[in-house]
Each structure stands twice: as structure tokens, then as C-alpha cells.
Amino acid sequence: MAQCVTPELQAWIVQQARAGCTPESVLQAMLKAGWQESVALDAMEHALQTYLGAAEAPAAARPYLDLSASPRAIDLGDRVVTVHVSLRRPRLAVLGGLLSDDECEALIQAAEPRLKRSRTVQISTGGEELSADRTSDGMFFRRGESPLVQRIEARISRLVHWPVENAEGLQVLRYRPGTEYKPHYDYFDPCAPGTARILERGGQRVATVLIYLNEPLRGGGTTFPDVGLEVMPQRGHAVFFAYDRPEPSTQTLHGGARVLAGEKWVATKWLREREFTA
Structure with missing residues (x-):
């Protein structure tokens, strides 16, 4: 059965990030709650880009390329x-x-x-x-x-x-x-x-x-x-x-x-x- 990522889930992910939780701990919590790993990872990436901005969220945890605007x-x-x-x-x-x-x-x-x-x-x-x-x-x-x-x-x-x-x-x-x-x-x-x-x-x-x-x-x-x-x-x-x-x-x-x-x-x-x- 396909799992649907809701606005409530995305908001929860952002709350965890702002509280200082590591991406790994957020992912593990989602996996324990029954989320498929691929869905959880997509939800985390989308939530952080949407709510915090692509230039803010990844920088605190991992190296990243800012490709959010699809630059050439x-x-x-x-x-x-x-x-x-x-x-x-x-x-x-x-x-x-x-x-x-x-x-x-x-x-x-x-x-x-x-x-x-x-x-x-x-x-x-x-x-x-x-x-x-x-x-x-x-x-x-x-x-x-x-x-x-x-x-x-x-x-x-x-x-x-x-x-x-x-x-x-x-x-x-x-x-x-x-x-x-x-x-x-x-x-x-x-x-x-x-x-x-x-x-x-x-x-x-x-x-x-x-x-x-x-x-x-x-x-x-x-x-x-x-x-x-x-x-x-x-x-x-x-x-x-x-x-x-x-x-x-x-x-x-x-x-x-x-x-x-x-x-x-x-x-x-x-x-x-x-x-x-x-």
C-alpha cells in the first residue's frame, strides 16, 4: 500500500530539525513508526526544502549542492x-x-x-x-x-x-x-x-x-x-x-x-x- 506524506508529517519533520535532532534520529523514528525508508527520505528532503529553504537545512548536517531552482x-x-x-x-x-x-x-x-x-x-x-x-x-x-x-x-x-x-x-x-x-x-x-x-x-x-x-x-x-x-x-x-x-x-x-x-x-x-x- 502506498504511503501518503501529509503536511502534518512534514511539519513534524521540521519541528525535529529545529529542535536539534539529527537527520539519522528523525529517520529512525519514522522507520520505527512504520514508514518505508524511501518514503521517509523523500519526506525529509521535501519538508526541509519547503519549510526551511534548500540553502538552510542541508548545510547544518551534510555537504550539499543547492539545485533547488534547477540551475544550469x-x-x-x-x-x-x-x-x-x-x-x-x-x-x-x-x-x-x-x-x-x-x-x-x-x-x-x-x-x-x-x-x-x-x-x-x-x-x-x-x-x-x-x-x-x-x-x-x-x-x-x-x-x-x-x-x-x-x-x-x-x-x-x-x-x-x-x-x-x-x-x-x-x-x-x-x-x-x-x-x-x-x-x-x-x-x-x-x-x-x-x-x-x-x-x-x-x-x-x-x-x-x-x-x-x-x-x-x-x-x-x-x-x-x-x-x-x-x-x-x-x-x-x-x-x-x-x-x-x-x-x-x-x-x-x-x-x-x-x-x-x-x-x-x-x-x-x-x-x-x-x-x-x-
């Missing part, structure tokens, strides 16, 4: 970013021109001498390990390491309404032909024994900004299997996706498809709940 472009002051695709679930947008060609090339040149085989989080200890699921080479810039990195970090912060310090350092990855990153989630598994150690440095990851620095000849798209979406790399373009809780129901399972010809270069910015400490 977002002016970030130093650059105008175009909006190509927007999804509500997962909360995802494909953006054009986040970086200029010169900025992309400068990042590649700065990163290349420091590349090493990419590692993944070791879930049992909170450390790192090599994984057959991830066969790229990568490196991290320290937050604010150079004027170029500072400019990009400040631009991302304005884009998603999230403090620069609430993010990990910018990571640059190179995928050669035959390399890939199999589908995975960016958040840390709450049930894994090493997660508590990881969260000490800034809490959970809550959103990802993935930027394409070049265009491979074939392959190398970013796939979202839960929704049947594949984003093909285009230099300077980016994919933003957010996950308001560390659960598969966010539908943020994603992967880097195998590069079939040429190289793929990407930069990734992971956003945390709190200030991230190196």
Missing part, C-alpha cells in the same frame, strides 16, 4: 560550473568545468613524481593495505599544500557548502590500461573493527567529489551499479555524491571501470563529518 550553472566566484546530471537518490550530480584544463595539467604534473601503488583501508586495523580490487597508482597532497591545491579546495568548499578543514587531502590517481577500482562504498563500515580508529581523525566520510583530470581513449567510466549509471570522464568535469549514513541504502556503490586504452587521471576529495586531522 553555479557561479563559484572564480569559476562557473555547469550542471549536467542531477539525481535525488543517490544524491548525485555531474558537473562541468570544475577545473580548467591548465589546473588539471598542473595537478598531473605535480602528482606524477610522487605516485605509488594505491592502497585501500585495512578494515580490521584501520591501517592500509594493497588490494587486488584497486590497481591504480596514487598520492595525496597535504591540505593547503600549494596555491593550486588551496584554490581547488576553496572552490570545492564553496560548491558543497562545507568547511575546507572538514576534508581529507586531495588525492590524485592514475589508471593505466587494464587497471580499475571494483565497486565499493567510500564510507567506513561501522561494523569493521578498525573503523573506530579511523573515525578519530574526523568522523565518517559523508560525501565525495571526483574530478576527471584527463580523458582515456576507451573505458574508465565511473559506474553506479545500483542505479545503472556510468559517467564517462571528461577533463575538468566532476561527480559529486553524498551519503547521509554509512549504509548500502544510500545507493552510493560505485567503481572505476577498467581502462581499455590510454590513461585515466582523477582527483578525489573525501569530505568528513568534522575537522580532519592528518
Whole structure:
């Protein structure tokens, strides 16, 4: 049976938000009351946008893009970013021109001498390990390491309404032909024994900004299997996706498809709940 979202329910959601309740606690209360999760999430998003305004409600809890007026472009002051695709679930947008060609090339040149085989989080200890699921080479810039990195970090912060310090350092990855990153989630598994150690440095990851620095000849798209979406790399373009809780129901399972010809270069910015400490 279809569940109907009433004005009374929306008003109740707003009351909880104004009282300081977290989105997760409101969602759990609705689930216990018998609401379907998809209906509850839609009701929460609609209520907060309608009653509080899209620019007010999400900012207090999670990074977000203000797409409430269906803009074709977002002016970030130093650059105008175009909006190509927007999804509500997962909360995802494909953006054009986040970086200029010169900025992309400068990042590649700065990163290349420091590349090493990419590692993944070791879930049992909170450390790192090599994984057959991830066969790229990568490196991290320290937050604010150079004027170029500072400019990009400040631009991302304005884009998603999230403090620069609430993010990990910018990571640059190179995928050669035959390399890939199999589908995975960016958040840390709450049930894994090493997660508590990881969260000490800034809490959970809550959103990802993935930027394409070049265009491979074939392959190398970013796939979202839960929704049947594949984003093909285009230099300077980016994919933003957010996950308001560390659960598969966010539908943020994603992967880097195998590069079939040429190289793929990407930069990734992971956003945390709190200030991230190196």
C-alpha cells in the first residue's frame, strides 16, 4: 500500500530539525513508526526544502549542492560550473568545468613524481593495505599544500557548502590500461573493527567529489551499479555524491571501470563529518 506524506508529517519533520535532532534520529523514528525508508527520505528532503529553504537545512548536517531552482550553472566566484546530471537518490550530480584544463595539467604534473601503488583501508586495523580490487597508482597532497591545491579546495568548499578543514587531502590517481577500482562504498563500515580508529581523525566520510583530470581513449567510466549509471570522464568535469549514513541504502556503490586504452587521471576529495586531522 502506498504511503501518503501529509503536511502534518512534514511539519513534524521540521519541528525535529529545529529542535536539534539529527537527520539519522528523525529517520529512525519514522522507520520505527512504520514508514518505508524511501518514503521517509523523500519526506525529509521535501519538508526541509519547503519549510526551511534548500540553502538552510542541508548545510547544518551534510555537504550539499543547492539545485533547488534547477540551475544550469553555479557561479563559484572564480569559476562557473555547469550542471549536467542531477539525481535525488543517490544524491548525485555531474558537473562541468570544475577545473580548467591548465589546473588539471598542473595537478598531473605535480602528482606524477610522487605516485605509488594505491592502497585501500585495512578494515580490521584501520591501517592500509594493497588490494587486488584497486590497481591504480596514487598520492595525496597535504591540505593547503600549494596555491593550486588551496584554490581547488576553496572552490570545492564553496560548491558543497562545507568547511575546507572538514576534508581529507586531495588525492590524485592514475589508471593505466587494464587497471580499475571494483565497486565499493567510500564510507567506513561501522561494523569493521578498525573503523573506530579511523573515525578519530574526523568522523565518517559523508560525501565525495571526483574530478576527471584527463580523458582515456576507451573505458574508465565511473559506474553506479545500483542505479545503472556510468559517467564517462571528461577533463575538468566532476561527480559529486553524498551519503547521509554509512549504509548500502544510500545507493552510493560505485567503481572505476577498467581502462581499455590510454590513461585515466582523477582527483578525489573525501569530505568528513568534522575537522580532519592528518
